[in-house]
Amino acid sequence: QAIDDDCNQTGQLLAAMLDWPQGTFASRVQLEDGGAVRVEREVDGGLETLRLRLPAVLTADLRLNEPRYATLPNIMKAKKKPLEVIPASDLGVSGGSPRLKVLQVQEPPARAGGEKVENVAALVEKLRHSGRI
Amino acid sequence: AGRAVPRAGLPLGRRGIASCLDPSTGLTEDQKEFQNVALDFAAKEMAPYMAEWDEKEIFPVETMRKAAQLGFGGIYVKPDVGGSGLSRLDTSIIFEALSTGCASTTAYMSIHNMCVWMIDTFGNEEQRRRFCPSLCSMEKFASYCLTEPGSGSDAASLLTSAQRKGDTYVLNGSKAFISGGGDTDVYVVMCRTGGPGPKGISCLVLEKGMPGLSFGKKEKKVGWNSQPTRAVIFEDCVVPVGNRLGAEGQGFSIAMQGLNGGRINIASCSLGAAHASVLLAQEHLTVRKQFGEPLANNQYLQFRLAEMATRLVAARLMVRNAARALQDGREDAAVLCSMAKLFATDECFGICNQALQMHGGYGYLKDYAVQQFVRDVRVHQILEGTNEVMRMIVARNLLQG
Numbered sequence: 001q002a003i004d005d006d007c008n009q010t011g012q013l014l015a016a017m018l019d020w021p022q023g024t025f026a027s028r029v030q031l032e033d034g035g036a037v038r039v040e041r042e043v044d045g046g047l048e049t050l051r052l053r054l055p056a057v058l059t060a061d062l063r064l065n066e067p068r069y070a071t072l073p074n075i076m077k078a079k080k081k082p083l084e085v086i087p088a089s090d091l092g093v094s095g096g097s098p099r100l101k102v103l104q105v106q107e108p109p110a111r112a113g114g115e116k117v118e119n120v121a122a123l124v125e126k127l128r129h130s131g132r133i
Numbered sequence: 134a135g136r137a138v139p140r141a142g143l144p145l146g147r148r149g150i151a152s153c154l155d156p157s158t159g160l161t162e163d164q165k166e167f168q169n170v171a172l173d174f175a176a177k178e179m180a181p182y183m184a185e186w187d188e189k190e191i192f193p194v195e196t197m198r199k200a201a202q203l204g205f206g207g208i209y210v211k212p213d214v215g216g217s218g219l220s221r222l223d224t225s226i227i228f229e230a231l232s233t234g235c236a237s238t239t240a241y242m243s244i245h246n247m248c249v250w251m252i253d254t255f256g257n258e259e260q261r262r263r264f265c266p267s268l269c270s271m272e273k274f275a276s277y278c279l280t281e282p283g284s285g286s287d288a289a290s291l292l293t294s295a296q297r298k299g300d301t302y303v304l305n306g307s308k309a310f311i312s313g314g315g316d317t318d319v320y321v322v323m324c325r326t327g328g329p330g331p332k333g334i335s336c337l338v339l340e341k342g343m344p345g346l347s348f349g350k351k352e353k354k355v356g357w358n359s360q361p362t363r364a365v366i367f368e369d370c371v372v373p374v375g376n377r378l379g380a381e382g383q384g385f386s387i388a389m390q391g392l393n394g395g396r397i398n399i400a401s402c403s404l405g406a407a408h409a410s411v412l413l414a415q416e417h418l419t420v421r422k423q424f425g426e427p428l429a430n431n432q433y434l435q436f437r438l439a440e441m442a443t444r445l446v447a448a449r450l451m452v453r454n455a456a457r458a459l460q461d462g463r464e465d466a467a468v469l470c471s472m473a474k475l476f477a478t479d480e481c482f483g484i485c486n487q488a489l490q491m492h493g494g495y496g497y498l499k500d501y502a503v504q505q506f507v508r509d510v511r512v513h514q515i516l517e518g519t520n521e522v523m524r525m526i527v528a529r530n531l532l533q534g
Contacts, residue, residue, distance in 0.1 A: 069174055072204030072217040075166045 005100075011059035021052040027063035154442050156229060156408065156449065164226055167219070170203060171227045175234025175405075180502075183235035186359035187505050190351075192316050193238055193359060198271045200242065205231070207269035208246055209394070210253045214261050215269030221394060221460040225401040225452055232405025236509040239405065241360040243398035244312050248275035248321045251391045252338060255379040264319060264338060273318035277395075278308040278365055279388050285309075286522050288323075289331040289385055293367060295324040300374045302326065302337060304345070304367035310516070314363035315348035317341070322365075323388045326381045336384035338376045345370030356508030393459055393467050395517045396474035400452045403481035403513045406506040407445050410488035413503050414438060417492050434491060441484045448477040468530040475523035478513040485510055 002010060008024075015022035023029075023039030030038040032051070041048045042061045070078075088094075117123045127133045152158075157165050178196055186193055200206070208224045210216025219227075224246070232239040249268040253261055267273045284291045293306025304324055308314075320339040327333030339346055349364030379387055415438060418429040428434050455473035458466040485507045489496035496503050514520045 069170050069203050070166065071202065072167060072170070072208070072219065073212070075163060075170070076217075076219075079163070 011057050015057040018055075018057070021050075021056045022058070023050050023052050023056060024059040025061040026058050027061045029058060029064065154408065154411065154445065156226070156404075160226065164223060167223055168226050168230050171205075171230035172233065174200060174203065174205075175231045175239075179231065179234025179238060183238070183359070183505060184499065184502065186235065186238065187356075187509075188358075188499070190358045190361070192241075192313075192361055193235075194271075194274075197238065197242060197245075197274075200231070201269065201271035205242060206245070206271045207249045207253070207265065210246070210249050210265060210269055214253060214265035216249070216253065216265065221397060221456040222453055224394075225397055225456045228398050228401040229405040229408070229449075229452075232402040233409040235359060236402050236406040236506060237357045237359040240357065240399060240402045240509070240513070241312055243395065243402060244277055245271070245275050245317075247391050247395040247398065248277050248319065250394060251277075251321055251336070251387055252378060254390075255336070255383070255387050256338075259375070260338070260378065268319060274313055274316065275319040275321060276311050276313040276317040276365070277391065278311050278314075278320050278322040280309050280311075281307060282309045282364075286519055288388070289334065290329075291323060291325060291334065293322070293324040295326045295335060295337060295372070297326065297374075298371075302372045302374065302377070304337070304339075304370040304372060306367050307349075308365040310352070310362055311365045312357070312360050312362055314361065314365050315351065316361050320346075320365060321378070321391075322367075323384045324367075326384075331385035332382050334384040334388075335381045336378040336387045337372050338378060339370070339372055343370055343372065355511065356505070357512055389467075392517055393470045396470045396523075397452060397456050397459065399513050399517050400448070400455075400474045400477035400481075403478045403510045404445070404449050404452060406510045407441075407448070407481035407484040410485040410503050410506045411438070411441050411445060413501075414441070414488035414491040417495075421493070428491070437487060437491070441487055444480045445484055448473075448480045451476045465530075468526055471518070471523040471526040474518065475520045475527070478510065479520060482507070482510050482514055 002008070011024055012022060014020075023037070023041060025042045026039045027042045027047070028038075028040035032038055035054045037052050037054055037056060037058070039050050039052060039056075039058060041050065042063065115126075117126060124133075157168055160168065178199060179193075182193065182196070185191065197206075204217040205227065207214075207216035208219050208227060209221060210218070212218040228239055228243050231242065245268070249265055252264045252268070256264065268275055279288055279291070281291050281293060291306075293304060293308065295302040295304050302324075304322070306324065308322065311320075314320075318341050320341070322337050322339055323334050324337055325333050326335040345368045347366045347368065349366060352362040354362060378384075418434055418438065419427055421428045451473040455466070455469040458469045463469075485503065489503045489507050492501060492503055495501050498504070518526075
């Protein structure tokens with residue numbers, strides 16, 4: 001899931017556009033002989049293992065790897081690294097303007113207090129009344 | 134009988150610490166990055182092992198080499214010989230952070246760093262290139278040899294003699310309480326080439342394997358057990374003149390300049406241990422219940438914790454102030470380093486000790502980390518210049534004509 005909008009779609013969209021197989025939420029990746037990759041995925045029910053023919057699109061779950069420590073010299077060099085800005089047109093990509101527009105971002109409403117009822121009958125009545133059942 | 138406190142120096146990923154104790158306040162973005170790397174390394178690579186290193190007296194060579202790969206082997210050594218070229222303040226921040234994982238191992242790393250800096254600063258080009266790269270990577274380890282059985286605080290009265298014979302020096306004598314002694318590869322040795330007193334002392338770099346260089350038994354200590362301590366013995370030990378750092382008679386000055394930084398580093402190790410101890414105490418107070426309430430509801434303990442935190446922040450400021458003075462080359466740097474070492478090591482031992490007290494009986498068990506911090510920082514009040522000698526230095530500064 002993307003770190004900005006959490007939409008969980010970029011990898012999947014890319015795979016569909018390229019018509020390549022996809023292995024998302026990868027927690028283990030093993031390249032195999034013959035141009036294939038074995039991907040273990042974190043899914044709601046547990047782990048799913050797929051074999052995909054390459055080329056393929058993979059997205060990483062946090063269990064895939066342990067990040068390296070940054071070294072002191074690299075931390076110091078980071079500030080001096082050049083930041084090259086390439087306009088999309090230079091890469092021959094058209095229609096590069098975002099197709100997603102953020103209309104609003106808001107916090108969830110504050111939790112209102114619950115209500116105590118006398119008995120089960122009253123509970124059922126209230127739930128029916130508010131349209132919950 | 135109360136939940137066992139997590140067995141670690143600094144709880145992993147504990148960024149949501151009380152803001153009054155936050156060690157990253159006032160730091161630059163870069164310094165915060167260094168601190169984060171060091172805190173992560175301490176939490177993952179050191180804290181889970183500090184008890185085992187202490188109990189089994191393991192010198193954690195591989196862990197220190199991992200630290201060196203990140204640049205912690207020669208933090209304030211120049212980059213052209215493999216160092217990280219950082220400032221004294223950066224160094225203090227890093228050692229303080231590493232010490233939360235294991236104060237003893239970090240203290241040894243600071244001694245190693247001090248030795249590499251001495252060679253880097255006072256060595257000629259050939260010596261710098263010969264020794265520094267492998268020390269910065271911790272392929273080789275170093276020891277600082279000043280103290281002798283007969284000369285501790287009165288360091289300038291040292292007796293180890295180095296007689297000039299042609300293009301060699303022949304050393305006779307012994308050094309005591311040498312951290313890393315016997316396991317390390319490079320020995321920075323202060324010895325007498327001239328007359329009595331400081332002006333007769335020179336600094337020689339020796340290597341393990343030189344004929345006439347041997348070691349005493351491994352000492353059994355109350356703390357600092359993740360570093361071996363041995364006597365270093367010279368019996369007609371032949372050392373090439375090309376291993377002398379600086380000029381004849383410059384050795385004492387080199388030793389003392391090394392110690393200025395060393396004192397900040399040791400004080401920084403005390404800071405880290407004290408910080409970890411305060412967090413452990415804070416956790417214990419919220420978990421442990423007596424008289425029907427968490428200990429944290431007890432005003433006496435609240436006040437005690439507040440005092441501990443206040444003294445920790447004061448000590449930290451002293452140390453960082455001294456680090457700045459040293460890196461800026463200010464005239465008062467040496468005396469500020471002495472003040473900082475005196476204040477921080479005394480206060481931080483008190484803080485660790487108080488944290489142990491707050492744990493009650495559990496604090497006395499080796500299952501709990503706080504006792505190791507107490508044992509490890511106790512010696513910081515003694516080495517690199519006793520806190521009594523620190524007072525001598527400050528008094529001299531105040532009363533000199």
